[in-house]
Amino acid sequence: MDNIYIEYNFTVSPKEPASEILIAELGNVGFESFVENQIGVTAYIQKEAYKENILEDIYILNSEEFSIKYTKNEVAQTNWNAEWEKNFTPIKVDDLVSIRAPFHENPNLKYEIVIEPKMSFGTGHHETTHMMVQHLLQLDLENKKVLDMGCGTGILAIFAEMKGAKPIDAIDIDNWCYENSIENVSRNNCKNISVYEGDSSLLINKKYDVIIANINRNILLMDMKVYINCLKENGILLLSGFYQEDIPIIDAEVSKYNLNLDTYIERNNWVALKHNN
Numbered sequence: 001m002d003n004i005y006i007e008y009n010f011t012v013s014p015k016e017p018a019s020e021i022l023i024a025e026l027g028n029v030g031f032e033s034f035v036e037n038q039i040g041v042t043a044y045i046q047k048e049a050y051k052e053n054i055l056e057d058i059y060i061l062n063s064e065e066f067s068i069k070y071t072k073n074e075v076a077q078t079n080w081n082a083e084w085e086k087n088f089t090p091i092k093v094d095d096l097v098s099i100r101a102p103f104h105e106n107p108n109l110k111y112e113i114v115i116e117p118k119m120s121f122g123t124g125h126h127e128t129t130h131m132m133v134q135h136l137l138q139l140d141l142e143n144k145k146v147l148d149m150g151c152g153t154g155i156l157a158i159f160a161e162m163k164g165a166k167p168i169d170a171i172d173i174d175n176w177c178y179e180n181s182i183e184n185v186s187r188n189n190c191k192n193i194s195v196y197e198g199d200s201s202l203l204i205n206k207k208y209d210v211i212i213a214n215i216n217r218n219i220l221l222m223d224m225k226v227y228i229n230c231l232k233e234n235g236i237l238l239l240s241g242f243y244q245e246d247i248p249i250i251d252a253e254v255s256k257y258n259l260n261l262d263t264y265i266e267r268n269n270w271v272a273l274k275h276n277n
Contacts, residue, residue: 004046004047004074004075004076005044005045005046005047005074005075005076006044006045006046006047006050006072006073006074006075007042007043007044007072007073007074007075008026008031008042008043008044008045008070008071008072009040009042009070009071009072010022010040010041010042010043010068010069010070011039011040011068011069011070012039012040012041012066012067012068013039013066013067013068014066015039015040017216018060018063018065018066018068019036019040019041020216021060021216022041022043022058022060022061022068023036023041023043024174025058025059025060026043026045026058027174027176028174029054029055029057029058030045030046030049030050030054031043031044031045032044032045032046032176040068044075047074088101089126090104090107091126091129091130091133092107092109093130093133093134093137094134094137095109096109096110096111096137097109097110097111097112097113097133097137097159098111098112098113099113099115099129099133099155100112100113100114100115101114101115101116102114102116111159111162111163113155113158113159113162113188114184114187114188115153115154115155115180115184115187116180116183116184116187127267127268127270128214128240128241128270128272129155129156129214130267131240131265131266131267131270131271131272132156132212132214132238132240132272133155133156133159134265134272135238135263135265135272135274136156136159136160136163136212136238137163139163139210139236141160141163141164141165141210142163142164142165143164143165143166144160144164144165144166144209144210145165145166145167145168145207145208145209145210145232146160146165146167146168146169146208146209146210146211146212147168147169147170147171147203147206147208147210147211147212147230148160148168148169148170148171148212149171149200149203149211149212149213149214149215149223149227150171150172150173150213150214150215150219150241151170151171151172151177151181151195152172152177152180152181152214153177153180153181153184154170154180154181154182154184154185154193154195155184156212156214157169157170157181157185157190157193157195157212158184158185158188158190158193160210160212161190161191161192161193162188165192165210166192167192167193167194168192168193168194169193169194169196169206169208170185170193170194170195170196171195171196171197171198171199171202171203172197173197173198173199174197175197178195178196178197181195182195199223200223200226200227203226203227203229203230206230207230207231207232208230208231208232208235209232209235209236210235210236210237210238211227211230211231211235211236211237211238212238213227213237213238213239213240213241214238214239214240214241214272215241216241216242217241217242217243217246217249217250220239220241220242220250220253221249221250221253224253224254224257225257228254228257228259228277231259231277233277234276234277235276235277236274236275236276237254237259237274237275237276237277238272238273238274238275239254239272239273239275240270240271240272240273242270242271243269243270243271244266244269244270244271246271247264247271247273250273251273254273254275257277258277259275259276259277260275260276260277261273261274261275262274262275262276
């Protein structure tokens with residue numbers, strides 16, 4: 001017998017970054033699948049996990065910065081694979097790197113990352129992942145110790161290993177991301193990646209040659225000192241997950257710790273920064 005799901009259709013304005021924050025908060029209370037569209041997000045939770053007051057602790061719904069409205073209805077089990085296939089498009093970076101799901105055709109590029117996405121990617125995630133891969137393409141990662149902070153599906157940690165990095169720590173506070181990263185690390189036959197569930201408190205006494213942090217702006221600002229304290233001499237800090245207009249505030253925080261902005265990439269107003277010490 002098919003499971004019954006509760007479907008919420010959220011209309012979000014302005015859509016970014018509110019949609020990504022909303023997805024993260026909903027995931028924390030049991031919603032398990034998401035589909036982004038032009039006006040917002042459709043979210044699904046199994047009826048047996050649903051409770052009437054499930055949205056009362058979703059902070060962004062009460063934020064004055066965004067207007068979020070929603071409708072709710074009951075639906076039969078959705079074919080999630082079909083939904084992913086419709087809504088998760090493969091990523092190609094500089095005709096060198098392919099990031100795809102198992103159901104996508106293999107474009108036979110130099111590097112191939114195969115992930116099983118348990119939730120659809122938001123637009124921002126596509127953009128920032130693309131740019132972070134571009135930065136990593138330019139780096140010599142052979143035998144470099146790397147941190148992928150806020151690893152999500154584990155893509156950047158996996159790509160770092162493909163480029164010779166070891167050892168690699170991949171950390172995410174979200175349990176779904178932790179579990180999915182473990183699956184994707186195994187799927188790509190990686191041997192040098194350790195995946196952890198948690199936050200920046202896991203970084204005490206750790207040191208890395210390269211730190212990748214693809215997270216939202218507020219988390220980056222809050223944890224910047226921790227990241228930089230973990231950076232080895234002549235280390236590289238890659239930051240993304242925010243917009244072009246956020247560059248001054250991010251760079252000002254990084255500059256407090258004597259790191260310099262080396263280069264940045266912009267894609268549809270999302271940016272990825274590279275800092276050196």
